[in-house]
Amino acid sequence: MIIDCHGHYTTAPADLTTFRDAQIAALKDPAQTPSRASLRIGDDQIRDSLEKAQLKLQRERGSDVTIFSPRASTMAHHIGTEATSLEWSQINNDLIARVVGLYPKNFVGVCMLPQSPGVPPAHSARELERCINELGFIGANLNPDPSGGHWNSPPLTDRHWYPLYEKLVELDVPAMVHVSSSCNPVFHATGAHYINADTTAFMQLIQGDLFKDFPTLRLIIPHGGGAVPYHWGRYRGLAQDMKKPPLEELLLKNVFFDTCVYHKPGIELLFKVVPVDNILFASEMVGAVRGVDPFTGRYYDDTKFYIDALPLSDDDRRKVLEGNARRVYRLDRTELYKRRG
Amino acid sequence: MIIDCHGHYTTAPADLTTFRDAQIAALKDPAQTPSRASLRIGDDQIRDSLEKAQLKLQRERGSDVTIFSPRASTMAHHIGTEATSLEWSQINNDLIARVVGLYPKNFVGVCMLPQSPGVPPAHSARELERCINELGFIGANLNPDPSGGHWNSPPLTDRHWYPLYEKLVELDVPAMVHVSSSCNPVFHATGAHYINADTTAFMQLIQGDLFKDFPTLRLIIPHGGGAVPYHWGRYRGLAQDMKKPPLEELLLKNVFFDTCVYHKPGIELLFKVVPVDNILFASEMVGAVRGVDPFTGRYYDDTKFYIDALPLSDDDRRKVLEGNARRVYRLDRTELYKRRG
Numbered sequence: 244m245i246i247d248c249h250g251h252y253t254t255a256p257a258d259l260t261t262f263r264d265a266q267i268a269a270l271k272d273p274a275q276t277p278s279r280a281s282l283r284i285g286d287d288q289i290r291d292s293l294e295k296a297q298l299k300l301q302r303e304r305g306s307d308v309t310i311f312s313p314r315a316s317t318m319a320h321h322i323g324t325e326a327t328s329l330e331w332s333q334i335n336n337d338l339i340a341r342v343v344g345l346y347p348k349n350f351v352g353v354c355m356l357p358q359s360p361g362v363p364p365a366h367s368a369r370e371l372e373r374c375i376n377e378l379g380f381i382g383a384n385l386n387p388d389p390s391g392g393h394w395n396s397p398p399l400t401d402r403h404w405y406p407l408y409e410k411l412v413e414l415d416v417p418a419m420v421h422v423s424s425s426c427n428p429v430f431h432a433t434g435a436h437y438i439n440a441d442t443t444a445f446m447q448l449i450q451g452d453l454f455k456d457f458p459t460l461r462l463i464i465p466h467g468g469g470a471v472p473y474h475w476g477r478y479r480g481l482a483q484d485m486k487k488p489p490l491e492e493l494l495l496k497n498v499f500f501d502t503c504v505y506h507k508p509g510i511e512l513l514f515k516v517v518p519v520d521n522i523l524f525a526s527e528m529v530g531a532v533r534g535v536d537p538f539t540g541r542y543y544d545d546t547k548f549y550i551d552a553l554p555l556s557d558d559d560r561r562k563v564l565e566g567n568a569r570r571v572y573r574l575d576r577t578e579l580y581k582r583r584g
Numbered sequence: 585m586i587i588d589c590h591g592h593y594t595t596a597p598a599d600l601t602t603f604r605d606a607q608i609a610a611l612k613d614p615a616q617t618p619s620r621a622s623l624r625i626g627d628d629q630i631r632d633s634l635e636k637a638q639l640k641l642q643r644e645r646g647s648d649v650t651i652f653s654p655r656a657s658t659m660a661h662h663i664g665t666e667a668t669s670l671e672w673s674q675i676n677n678d679l680i681a682r683v684v685g686l687y688p689k690n691f692v693g694v695c696m697l698p699q700s701p702g703v704p705p706a707h708s709a710r711e712l713e714r715c716i717n718e719l720g721f722i723g724a725n726l727n728p729d730p731s732g733g734h735w736n737s738p739p740l741t742d743r744h745w746y747p748l749y750e751k752l753v754e755l756d757v758p759a760m761v762h763v764s765s766s767c768n769p770v771f772h773a774t775g776a777h778y779i780n781a782d783t784t785a786f787m788q789l790i791q792g793d794l795f796k797d798f799p800t801l802r803l804i805i806p807h808g809g810g811a812v813p814y815h816w817g818r819y820r821g822l823a824q825d826m827k828k829p830p831l832e833e834l835l836l837k838n839v840f841f842d843t844c845v846y847h848k849p850g851i852e853l854l855f856k857v858v859p860v861d862n863i864l865f866a867s868e869m870v871g872a873v874r875g876v877d878p879f880t881g882r883y884y885d886d887t888k889f890y891i892d893a894l895p896l897s898d899d900d901r902r903k904v905l906e907g908n909a910r911r912v913y914r915l916d917r918t919e920l921y922k923r924r925g
Contacts, residue, residue: 470811476847480873506817
């Protein structure tokens, strides 16, 4: 079984956007507040939104299951209040649960959290618990910058975040560190803010000592780890200058990278420097980059194409395409694996 | 001749720090304002600060000239007012001029600018002009985030920055896009803020159309271009999705990357994806990472060691080690080249 650990519901029916627009408009004009009941998305709409996109691409590219979460760019935790964010999270997470219900062999759910700038992360624990225990999800996306590019939350190693880590550990599910859109005009979302957040998070983890306090906490750094593998020597050297143990010992029991790197030389570098046990196959399709690379004739985000070309042993290939995700997300206990045997 | 295009005076005599500490203390207590005359650094102190560090490493590693600027992390444009920043810039730039005066065959100067949060970049034009015309410098370090990690200036493609570009173009000197220290605790300076700034700047340049307005402006993105070469496919794809021309056409007549990437796989990637005409040899020694890599027995920042191992043609090697810097910095008109013939 081939598992893509990073997919967002970027193709959700337009009714979802209509609801969100009304929700945002109501922040200034409460008369426009949409009722949740007004958002009626039929099963056929959901099927239609997936059949021509993620499901088609799974078939074409040869992956089986996508670990699927709400669209990252529209989490937009910076919009509105904690209540806004909670309602929007519940709606999106419920929609992911319906996707999984309709295609239980193709998708498994990961939730967004109802984070909000200045609100304690502990307030997200209840929605996390609901998604894991009631909706059968297997992880969460954790936004290290709910302000959307103003970066005014403490570092991820700060005790500010600990109540959420406690819940992740209690539920034994991992989090992917994933920002949302940027409301700061200096940062393009998918071209700068996402990548910067990945790099920033990894460096925070080098500076701190988070996994001493949470030895079983598992974090996935998406987009191939931001700039980290390219600057692997810099990070090894900085850790060494700080008298920290080697990265393998300091972080790599707890930190994992996905393969959302959209060209072969980048994927090759990732596999050269990061141990194979720490790499999880992912494409983020349908996502950040939608075109076809004229040099290869393949979609930029068809990352399996690059991985297929690597000279990996069968064992290593299985780890990257399935085994590591199975271990990091504890998939053996899920309905998905029980169903598939 | 081998030219390292990225070195900072990180080993400046301690008296400089003493002055800076007093200057900062005086922001709260004007009685502590230090006089510039109180800062007396002797030629022997300067010689001593370089002989055991940069000059020794030049000899050991086989480079000839370092394009040398004030220490990046202590530019700290976010501290104090415009007047603070101007005084500090003048002092640092004058010190670089003395370094060049003492070792005219080993160093050539690049200035820091007296930027300050919220102050128009135009106000830096005069100090830039002084450094180029009076001190014989060949370029400037341009900080895209004078706030030190709060990122509240407009993108580099905004007209906000145009007066400074006009001056750079008039003087025909390039700028290296280089942030300073971070006063935002989420961003480690050399492990996150520097790399994020490089990535952010490049993405801004993709989004904008700066070089249509300034066809002769030249910008160097340091630290191997941040995350950019590792995600070259993402950037090619994003530009394509935005209906922009290929990166070569859109940016690579004006944008250059240095080689401050501290391991061989990273350097190999850089040379695989970025055209050789756009790569300038640099090490940033003595800088961000000070240790020796246990895997190679060489200093992490001995980037020439990685480049020497690449299978480059003689022509390409000369471009990277000298020719590109000569062209981008217009070195042929400098005293350095006149002296060396």
